[in-house]
Amino acid sequence: MIDIFKKEIKQGLESNPKTLPSKYFYNKKGDALFVEIMNLPEYYLTRSELDIFQNKTQELITALQLNVNTHFELIELGAGDGLKTKKLLSTLNKQNYKFDYLPIDISLNALNLLKKDLLGTLPDVSVKTQQGDYFEILASLKQSNKPKVILFLGSNIGNMNDEKAEQFIYNLGANLKPGDKLLLGVDLIKSKDIVLPAYNDEKGITAQFNLNLLERINQELDGDFNLNKFKHQPEYNETQGIAKSFIVSTANQTVNIKAIGASYNFEAGEKIHTEISRKYNDALIKNIISNTDFALDTKILDSKKYFADYILTR
Numbered sequence: 001m002i003d004i005f006k007k008e009i010k011q012g013l014e015s016n017p018k019t020l021p022s023k024y025f026y027n028k029k030g031d032a033l034f035v036e037i038m039n040l041p042e043y044y045l046t047r048s049e050l051d052i053f054q055n056k057t058q059e060l061i062t063a064l065q066l067n068v069n070t071h072f073e074l075i076e077l078g079a080g081d082g083l084k085t086k087k088l089l090s091t092l093n094k095q096n097y098k099f100d101y102l103p104i105d106i107s108l109n110a111l112n113l114l115k116k117d118l119l120g121t122l123p124d125v126s127v128k129t130q131q132g133d134y135f136e137i138l139a140s141l142k143q144s145n146k147p148k149v150i151l152f153l154g155s156n157i158g159n160m161n162d163e164k165a166e167q168f169i170y171n172l173g174a175n176l177k178p179g180d181k182l183l184l185g186v187d188l189i190k191s192k193d194i195v196l197p198a199y200n201d202e203k204g205i206t207a208q209f210n211l212n213l214l215e216r217i218n219q220e221l222d223g224d225f226n227l228n229k230f231k232h233q234p235e236y237n238e239t240q241g242i243a244k245s246f247i248v249s250t251a252n253q254t255v256n257i258k259a260i261g262a263s264y265n266f267e268a269g270e271k272i273h274t275e276i277s278r279k280y281n282d283a284l285i286k287n288i289i290s291n292t293d294f295a296l297d298t299k300i301l302d303s304k305k306y307f308a309d310y311i312l313t314r
C-alpha cells in the first residue's frame, strides 16, 4: 500500500509538469474535509443530485424499468454516507420491490456508519456492505444471476479523463449482463461563475483539501513540504468543460522526501496538477459510452439543470 503510494508520488513529482493523483486526497482528514465541501454553499454538486434523488425518485425508478417480482441488486460504487440513495431505498421498499443494497467503498469506516444508520432508519432493507476495489467486488458479484443496477453518483467519474472514463465504463459492462443498468451521476458544463467558486470556496476548505495531499506526503513519506509556501489554485476552461486543481509553489524552493530518497526543486509560480473535475453534456456522454456495451436510455435533471443522472442499459 505504502509502496504504491510512494511510487505514484515519485512518478508524479518527476513528471514535467508535476502532477499528484487526486485519489490520495482521501485519508481520514481528507474524508472529513470532503464532507465539509459537500455542505458548502458554493459546492452545488451534492445538493443538485440530492434534489434529483429526493424530488424525482419516481422518475428514477420508472427509468430503471424494474420488475416488482424480480429480486435485484442495487450496487453503489463509492457510497460514502449514502445520503442521496436513502430516498430511493425507502421508496423502492414502500413499493414492494425486492432487492439487496450493496454499497461498496474503500473506507470501512464509512461503510460501518452507513450500515448502522440504515439498520435504524430502513430496517426492512437488506444491506450488504463490501469494502475494497470496485472491480474485484463486481467480479465476485458476477456469480449471482440477479439483475443489477449500478449507482455511480456524485460526478465521481469526472476525476478521470475521457479515455479513463471510457475504460472504466467498458470494464463495468464486462462485469454485467444484458439488461443491467448503470445510473451515472455527472455535473453538467456550465458557466465559470458557477463552477469556479465550487472549487474555490470562501472558507478555504477546498484549499485545505487540496493542500492536505502535501501534508499526507509529509506524514507518510517523511517529506518537508512547507504548506505556507504552496497555495491552492483552481482553473476552469468553460469551452472544454474541464475544471482543474493545482497546487502552486509561491517561492523558489527545494522539498526533500526522505522515504523516496529524493529532493524536488520548485520555481516560484510552478504548478502541480492535482485534480481534474470534468463536466459533461449529452455529446460527451454519448462519445464516452460509444465503444462500451452500454446504450443511453434517459437522463434526469435537477430543477436548476446543473446536474444529470444518466440511465444506461448494458
Ligand code: AVJ
Pocket (backbone or CB within 6 Å): 037, 045, 154, 155, 156, 158, 159, 198, 199, 206, 209, 275, 276, 277
Ligand atoms: C468527489 C470527484 C466529485 O471533483 O467535484 C470537490 C471532488 N474536489 N472539491 C469533484 C472535489 C474538490 C469532487 N468529486
